[in-house]
Amino acid sequence: MLTSKQRATLRAKANTLEVVFQVGKGEIDEQLIKSTADCLAARELIKMKVLETSMYTAKEAANALAEAVDAEVVQVIGGRFVLYKQKKENSAYAELLTETKKRK
Structure with a gap:
């Protein structure tokens, strides 16, 4: 489970994706x-989009996919959402999130 500070850090990183x-x-x-x-296994952090013609809202799609792949929903804005799943080895974000957690 991500803390709000970790989620904010990931949102900032996802901004340019x-x-x-x-x-x-x-x-x-x-x-x-x-x-x-x-x-997710390759990138850890991905941005996805829900088309207007979809039967899902962005929140519904994000939650369904996150549950199916055992990931975390980082952010849902409009028709876009961001998912995160940490790699077991060589994680690009693990150290960043650990630093964020320690700064409390």
């Missing part, structure tokens, strides 16, 4: 879940 996947008018299927999991 490009959208990697879009949730369209279809269901959130196994292919999207697998692609999201693979992308």
Whole structure:
């Protein structure tokens, strides 16, 4: 579980990220879940978009995907959302988040 300071740090890092996947008018299927999991395994922090024609809101899609891939929802704004899942090894964000936690 992320603290509010850790979440703020990740939001700042996600600000410059490009959208990697879009949730369209279809269901959130196994292919999207697998692609999201693979992308999170490689990048740890990803930004996604929900199209206006989708049957999901951004919050619903973020929560569904986060639960399916065991990730954290960092932020939901408009039709975009950010997911985070820390790598077990060589995490780019682990040290940054540990520093943030210590600054309390």
